[in-house]
Amino acid sequence: MDRISALYIRVSTEEQAREGQSIETQIDKLSAYAKFQAWQNVEIFLDDGESAKDMNRPAMKRLLKLIRAGQIAVVATMAVDRLSRNLLDMLQFVELCEKHKAAYVCAALNFDTSTPIGRMVLQILAAFAEFERAMIATRVKTNMVELSQKKRRYLSNPPYGYKLDEHRNVVMVPEEAEWVQKAADYFVSGHGYRSVAKHLNECGLTTRKGVVWSSSTVRGMLTNEIYVGHLVWNRRYYNKQGKLTWRDPSEWIVHEKAHPAILTEEQWAEINKRIQRKVPKQGETQAKHRLSGLLKCGHCGGSMVARPYHNKGRLKGVSIFMCSTYNRAGGCKFNRVFVADADTAVHQTITQLAEQELQFSEMQLTSLGQSQEIEWAKRETAIDSRFQRQIQAFENGLIEERDLRIARDRINKERELLQMEKARAKMPAVTEITEMITREAKHLLWLWNNGELPVIQNAVRKLISTAIVTDNEVSDVRLATDILSSGN
Numbered sequence: 001m002d003r004i005s006a007l008y009i010r011v012s013t014e015e016q017a018r019e020g021q022s023i024e025t026q027i028d029k030l031s032a033y034a035k036f037q038a039w040q041n042v043e044i045f046l047d048d049g050e051s052a053k054d055m056n057r058p059a060m061k062r063l064l065k066l067i068r069a070g071q072i073a074v075v076a077t078m079a080v081d082r083l084s085r086n087l088l089d090m091l092q093f094v095e096l097c098e099k100h101k102a103a104y105v106c107a108a109l110n111f112d113t114s115t116p117i118g119r120m121v122l123q124i125l126a127a128f129a130e131f132e133r134a135m136i137a138t139r140v141k142t143n144m145v146e147l148s149q150k151k152r153r154y155l156s157n158p159p160y161g162y163k164l165d166e167h168r169n170v171v172m173v174p175e176e177a178e179w180v181q182k183a184a185d186y187f188v189s190g191h192g193y194r195s196v197a198k199h200l201n202e203c204g205l206t207t208r209k210g211v212v213w214s215s216s217t218v219r220g221m222l223t224n225e226i227y228v229g230h231l232v233w234n235r236r237y238y239n240k241q242g243k244l245t246w247r248d249p250s251e252w253i254v255h256e257k258a259h260p261a262i263l264t265e266e267q268w269a270e271i272n273k274r275i276q277r278k279v280p281k282q283g284e285t286q287a288k289h290r291l292s293g294l295l296k297c298g299h300c301g302g303s304m305v306a307r308p309y310h311n312k313g314r315l316k317g318v319s320i321f322m323c324s325t326y327n328r329a330g331g332c333k334f335n336r337v338f339v340a341d342a343d344t345a346v347h348q349t350i351t352q353l354a355e356q357e358l359q360f361s362e363m364q365l366t367s368l369g370q371s372q373e374i375e376w377a378k379r380e381t382a383i384d385s386r387f388q389r390q391i392q393a394f395e396n397g398l399i400e401e402r403d404l405r406i407a408r409d410r411i412n413k414e415r416e417l418l419q420m421e422k423a424r425a426k427m428p429a430v431t432e433i434t435e436m437i438t439r440e441a442k443h444l445l446w447l448w449n450n451g452e453l454p455v456i457q458n459a460v461r462k463l464i465s466t467a468i469v470t471d472n473e474v475s476d477v478r479l480a481t482d483i484l485s486s487g488n
Contacts, residue, residue, distance in 0.1 A: 003073035003102075005039035006063055007031065010047040010082045011410065023048060023410045026078050033076065033107040041073075048414050049386040049407065052085040055093070058382050064093075067100050076105040159224060160208050161262050168395070170226070170259035177262045179205055180227060183218065184263055188270045193218045198330040214328035223275065228268045229261035230254060289319070289339050290448070290456050291346060291467060297323040298470030300332040306339065321469065337469045345474035346460070346467055347448060353441035353463070356434075379418060387411045437463070437479065 007030040011023055027044060034042045045059040055064065066072050075097065077083050083104075084090045097104050158170050161180040165171050179200065186196050193215035200213040207217055225232050233253040236244050263271075288306060295304035304321035319339040325332040351357075390407040393399045399407075444459045451459070465480035 002041040003071055004066065005034055005042045006045055006066070006072050006075045007034060007042060008045045008047075008059070008063060008075055008077045008082060010050055010052065010057070010060075010077075012049060012051050022406070023413055026082070029078055030076055030107055039074065044417055046414050046417055048383070048410050049390060052081060052083070054086060055084060055089050058379060064096070067096055067102055070100050072097075072100070072102045074103045074105055076107055078106075078108050080106055159226060160221060161227065162259070170231070172260050172262060176208075180221065180262050181267075184222060184227075184267050184271060187218075187222055187274065188267065193222075194328060194330060196222075197328065201331070212331065216328060222271055225254075226259075227261065227263045228265060229257045229259055231258040288453075289343075290453070290460060291321070291339075291342050292457065294346075294460065294464060295321050295337070295342060295467045295469050295474075297325065297332060297335050298468045298475055299323070299335055300325045302332065304335075304337070304469055309336075309338070323469075335469060335472065337472055337474060342467065342469070342474055346464065346477055347445075349477040350441050350444055350448070350463065353437055354445055356438055376418065380415075383411055383414055383418070 007027070009023060009026040009030065011026070023046065027046075030044075031042070045063045047057040047059040050057040050060075055061070063072070063075065067075075075083075080090065083093065094104055158164060161173055161176045162170050163173050183196050183200060186199055187193070191199070196218045197213040197215050200218070205213065207213060221227070231254070234247060235252050236246050292306060293303070296302065297304060300323065302323055302325040305324045305327055306319050307322050307327065309315050309318045309320045320336045321339060321342055323332045323335040326334055387407065390399070390404055394401065394404045440459075440463045444456075444463055447456050447459050461480060463480055464477060466476075466478045467474050468476040468478070470476075
């Protein structure tokens with residue numbers, strides 16, 4: 001099959017109403033350019049409502065995967081800022097294309113990176129694009145500061161105990177506020193987060209989302225300044241890796257006595273005597289084990305979290321995976337497995353896959369072949385989520401009604417393109433699926449003892465979706481349906 005000629009289209013929320021930046025305009029012009037160049041196997045990659053600050057966008061991530069697989073012949077955009085406004089990301093993208101024999105073409109400027117002059121011009125334009133991104137970020141922050149300080153507007157959904165009135169002012173919900181006060185008193189009297197969560201659950205109370213309370217949700221409630229009448233903005237942001245990151249406290253925007261308080265200053269002071277709030281460095285937590293985030297409890301379906309087994313004795317420093325439902329709220333049961341035992345069980349399954357000792361029925365392999373359906377469902381969910389963000393931006397006064405209508409039209413266009421992609425797709429043959437599984441398993445076996453931890457974790461998740469722990473042992477290891485993406 002001929003390699004793909006990729007037409008990459010992107011538009012952000014702020015650019016959606018700007019002349020010449022619409023989805024339709026970019027598609028029409030790039031399609032005409034591709035026809036003029038007589039490109040074959042043309043495919044559109046569309047990121048709607050996505051910023052160019054990094055490469056963490058659905059269509060872009062799919063495009064990068066295909067480039068690495070050697071399935072892309074050329075990538076075309078109308079302008080370099082459609083690709084990225086980050087100079088480093090831009091250069092790394094071009095380097096990736098060169099490595100896998102793909103060219104990058106800017107249609108508006110009629111140059112490509114297969115020539116030295118094209119690469120030089122690209123670097124110059126990317127530097128200006130990065131400068132423009134910084135200016136856009138400054139304008140957005142200025143708008144946010146104005147909304148928060150002058151209008152005292154809460155920019156997201158308020159937490160348990162509060163709601164927004166018709167003017168988007170934060171007001172108290174009396175029946176919820178009473179439980180917030182009880183939780184605070186219970187905590188101040190000497191009980192921990194887990195004990196408070198268990199007490200609330202035993203009283204039949206659930207969070208606003210209808211789920212049980214946990215130690216993390218209780219901590220989030222008892223350490224939120226909103227309950228003493230303060231509003232805080234600009235506390236966190238997403239870094240280039242897509243991780244939620246804490247800003248320096250000097251950058252926070254704080255407005256005191258912005259709405260009625262549920263907790264008194266005395267209660268707040270007592271709470272803070274019992275805890276020492278720490279802003280996480282870089283806003284990230286590092287997974288320490290190969291199977292972190294992969295294990296599920298066979299009794300309740302909850303995630304298994306890593307914990308030290310004992311702080312003293314012969315098992316000091318030995319880690320286990322424990323049912324998070326039990327760990328957070330005292331529910332389920334003490335279902336656990338030693339990290340080393342979990343590693344051994346999963347490694348044995350991988351070995352059997354590599355040596356084709358595990359026999360799958362045609363029905364099981366065909367089921368794996370439905371992974372593309374799952375990916376499509378995720379993309380449909382992402383489309384709906386982006387439109388919800390547009391609605392939220394409209395409600396917060398960040399965009400006009402006309403912008404919202406334009407966003408709706410673009411969302412409908414993206415849905416149409418997704419349906420077209422579904423119609424073109426073909427399911428891999430069963431033998432191809434088997435070969436993919438064997439190939440990935442052999443690669444993972446080598447990485448298991450030779451690769452760096454993040455690389456091993458990614459490789460494991462490419463092959464294994466879940467490992468089930470029942471009665472203190474790994475009872476089932478399930479293949480990841482995304483295994484097919486490595487061969488498409």
